[in-house]
Amino acid sequence: MKTIGIDVGGSGIKAALVDLGKGEFIGDRVRIPTPQPSTPEAVVAVFSELLEELDPDGEAVVGVCFPAPLPGGTVPFIANLDQSWVGVNLAEEFTRALGRPVTVLNDADAAGVAEMHYGVGKDRPGTVLLTTLGTGIGTALFIDGKLVPNTELGHIQIRGVDAETRTSAATRKREDLGWKKWAKRLQQYYSQIEILLSPDLILVGGGVSRNSDKFLPLLNLRAEILPAELRNTAGIVGAAWWASQHVAQ
Numbered sequence: 001m002k003t004i005g006i007d008v009g010g011s012g013i014k015a016a017l018v019d020l021g022k023g024e025f026i027g028d029r030v031r032i033p034t035p036q037p038s039t040p041e042a043v044v045a046v047f048s049e050l051l052e053e054l055d056p057d058g059e060a061v062v063g064v065c066f067p068a069p070l071p072g073g074t075v076p077f078i079a080n081l082d083q084s085w086v087g088v089n090l091a092e093e094f095t096r097a098l099g100r101p102v103t104v105l106n107d108a109d110a111a112g113v114a115e116m117h118y119g120v121g122k123d124r125p126g127t128v129l130l131t132t133l134g135t136g137i138g139t140a141l142f143i144d145g146k147l148v149p150n151t152e153l154g155h156i157q158i159r160g161v162d163a164e165t166r167t168s169a170a171t172r173k174r175e176d177l178g179w180k181k182w183a184k185r186l187q188q189y190y191s192q193i194e195i196l197l198s199p200d201l202i203l204v205g206g207g208v209s210r211n212s213d214k215f216l217p218l219l220n221l222r223a224e225i226l227p228a229e230l231r232n233t234a235g236i237v238g239a240a241w242w243a244s245q246h247v248a249q
């Protein structure tokens with residue numbers, strides 16, 4: 001089965017063909033900057049461009065990951081893309097616009113399933129929480145390897161402030177925080193997560209996990225905490241894997 005993953009982000013929309021045996025890209029990833037405003041019409045036009053390049057014959061099964069919760073495929077709220085997505089049923093909209101079945105999954109959930117299937121979460125039982133530290137904070141919760149979809153633990157309140165506003169990797173850059181100062185905020189965030197969930201394992205993804213040696217050793221938690229392995233391929237690989245499991249053939 002030819003499978004493509006598409007990862008919709010605040011600054012870029014990225015896609016690649018995925019080898020589902022290995023959990024790796026086949027060929028290069030293609031990236032197009034996220035249109036501004038990032039409305040559904042503009043984003044779907046980018047999908048068509050990406051698919052023309054990666055799949056001119058229109059044979060591939062497509063999985064999309066998206067930066068919002070998607071209960072029943074519909075966006076209830078969205079923090080980091082255009083508000084016109086609210087109320088849109090993504091699975092229906094994308095399937096209709098692209099003329100083929102498309103599955104949709106929250107971006108952190110996609111990174112999580114990739115990590116649990118091909119990465120450091122493989123064969124890990126118990127409660128595992130993957131957090132992606134990027135523009136926002138995304139979370140993916142697994143109980144004995146099974147995804148509990150659409151958790152939004154990046155939006156818990158810490159000191160009366162939305163956690164991702166205070167603690168995301170984008171905030172570290174915006175406020176020019178050193179690793180130590182940022183690690184203090186991460187400590188507060190993950191301590192609260194431990195109070196709420198008592199995870200056995202916490203995985204840390206997002207581009208900043210490349211520098212995990214700068215901040216993970218500064219954290220003091222009961223749970224084991226490890227950097228994710230798949231780095232910036234995780235969303236695309238997870239979206240493609242999800243499509244291979246869930247698309248109606």
Ligand code: BGC
Pocket residue numbers: 066067068069078079080106107108109132134135136137138139152154164
């Ligand atoms: C969204 C999540 C998303 C995360 C990472 C948050 O603002 O609410 O759904 O997973 O950002 O993109």
